[in-house]
Amino acid sequence: MPWDHGYFSSTSYTSGVYRELAPAWLDFAALLKGHQPPRSHEGEAFAYLELGSGMGLGLCLLAAAYPEGRFTGVDFQPDHIVHSRRLAQQLGLGNIQFQEADFLSLAADPGPLAAAHHYVVAHGIATWITAPIQQALLQLASAALNPGGIFYCSYNTFPGWLAASAFQHLGELARQRQGEASAAKAFQQAAASLTSLLGSEETPSALALAQPALRRRLAQIPTQNAAYLLQEYANEGWQPLYVDQLHQRGAAHKLRFHASATLPENFLELLPANVRPAVLAETDPALRQSLQDLAINQSFRRDLFLRGVAASTDSELRQRLSQIMLRLQEAPATDTYRFETSFGQVSGVPERYQQLEACLANGPRSFGQLLEETQLQLAELAKILALLLHAGRVGFDRWACADVERARHVNEQLLTLIRSGRSYAHLVAPASGGSVNFSLVEALLLDGQRRQLGGSELEQQLLEGLKALGRSIKAEPAALLSAFLERQPRLQALGVLP
CATH class of the missing domain: 1.10.260 (434 Repressor (Amino-terminal Domain))
Structure with missing residues (x-):
């Protein structure tokens, strides 16, 4: 079988950043459901492994925000590793490494990864890979965790992806016919063909009546990033799962489902009133999770699994929860x-x-x-x-543990890369142990501000900077400047900007 095992490897992935992967966030989610986190307190040293680390931006931001952590990213796509290592070097990060490796080989021999990590995360991997690779992913995650450690696994779920499964199937047929070079075009054509089968809003077809969400999803396809489109749909292993299916597969590797990193999902009383009684009446955990997903047409889960649970009293859990520090964010x-x-x-x-x-x-x-x-x-x-x-109104407070000067150095390097045209859109927020969105427009405005430009001069600098990169904006420059100036004090309070 080819080295990519059916995963679409002809393009690199987007540079995504996901707040739920932060250690402080994972700890809080675990505590909400009664598990003592792997760290006894904020600031304690830890080891963190990301399986399928992609372009590496998210992991680099975490390494900058958590100087006490030791971070390892694993990906089998060599282009991803080249980019990740170069980025870590550019940012001056010494507590991170990236390894090119295959889940199958690592599962067979995890080597120094074995039982060495407090946190293992796999974002957007499990339901995009073939069954043998998925089993290796879960086996490796279990082997790499310390007992009591947290495994984060996010994945596509049914029933929310039922409508899109028809599009993915049609797009994959078109891709096989047209070849890798025209893969994006194949999925665009599949979207157009499938849309023509839906009929009009006034006289919908049988397909449109059976899958009312399909029209809305297809309407998004022409505007979606081509790299995302292909990485989402062009994998031979693409297969959303019902929640109980992944939970059972995790359990076979000593990984027990515990909580959701999508924090509101840990409070079933927030369910809509018309479905809440049926979900709460079910006492079997697996059936309850299944009913919950069916009730809300769930399409994506961010699940936390544990490899071993230490029994704790209510007072012990309350004491640990009481230590968590919080702050206003934006x-x-x-x-x-x-x-x-x-x-x-x-x-x-x-x-x-x-x-x-x-x-x-x-x-x-x-x-x-x-x-x-x-x-x-x-x-x-x-x-x-x-x-x-x-x-995003509140964040965790890590000011006492942060290396603010190092984080600001990282941000200065990121600002340079953003202004050069790199598709990054985040900066480190050392005070909260996470990151914040930061656009090219804001990077250009900040640069002009530091050059002591103001008013119309600053707006003109923005337009010229965008033009040089082949970009444009629809909003008025004055409105963008006003929004940035309003946001700036909040970014300073988070340690993002000096």
């Missing part, structure tokens, strides 16, 4: 608290959320301090914080 004033979740839109009582954010406006607080200051019950505070973290 939280513009609002009178309404509506959160978009996989359970639908969730609305919160504004007074409770405003009270909590007012506490954090005075500076970082521990979970325990927030319990005292708000007088909320532990479960209620955990739910509110989960929603605020999910919305």
Whole structure:
């Protein structure tokens, strides 16, 4: 079989960054469901392994935000490893390494990876690879974890992907006919062909009536990044799973499902009222997870698995949870608290959320301090914080553990790369142990600001910088400048900018 085992290897993947992979986030999600995290406290040294690390940007940002961590990225695509190693060198990171390797060979002989990591993560890998590779992925994740460690695995799920499975199948047939060189075109044509079978909005076809979500998904195809489109759909192993299928396969390798890194999904009381009783009435964990996914038409899961659970008392868990430090992140004033979740839109009582954010406006607080200051019950505070973290209004506080100077050096290198045309869109936020979105427009405005340009001169610099890279904008430059100036103090508070 070819070295790529049916995975689409003709193009490199996009440079994605996923906040749920941060150690502090994983620890909090584990604690929500009663598991003591692998680290006894924030700032403790740890080892972290990413399986399928892609272009390496996300892992490099974590290495910059967590100087006490030792990070390893594994990918079998040599182009990815070349890019990742070069990026780590450009950013001056000494606590990260990238290894070109195949899951099959590593599963057979994990070598120094065996039982050496507190965290193992595999984002967007499991349901894009063939069955033998998927089994090797789970076997390797289990072998690489310390007992009590956390395995994060995100994957496509049914029933949410049922509609798209017809498109993927048709696109794969077209790709096989046209060849690798025309792969993107093949999927575009498949989308057009399938759209023609849906009929009109007024007189929908049988297919459109059976799969009402298909029209909306197909409408997105022409605007999607070509690299994403191919990496998403052009793999021989593309196969979404029902949740119980992956959980059973994980269990065969001593990986027990524990919680969701999509924080609101750990609170079933947030489910829509019309489906909540049926889900809560089911006592079998596997059936309950299945009912939950069916009720919300789940399409993507971010699951946490454990390799061994240490029994803890409620007081021990409460003590560990109380130590977690939190801070305001990017939280513009609002009178309404509506959160978009996989359970639908969730609305919160504004007074409770405003009270909590007012506490954090005075500076970082521990979970325990927030319990005292708000007088909320532990479960209620955990739910509110989960929603605020999910919305990006609140973040974890790592200022005491961060190497701010190193993080800012990394950001300066990233800013240079962004302005040169690299498709990166994130900077390190050392205060929160994560990253923030940061666009090319903002990088050009910051550069002009540092050159002491202002007003129309700064706006003109933006337009000229974009033109030099073959880019353009639809928004008014003045509006973009105003938004950046408003955001800048929040970025400074997070240690992103000096």
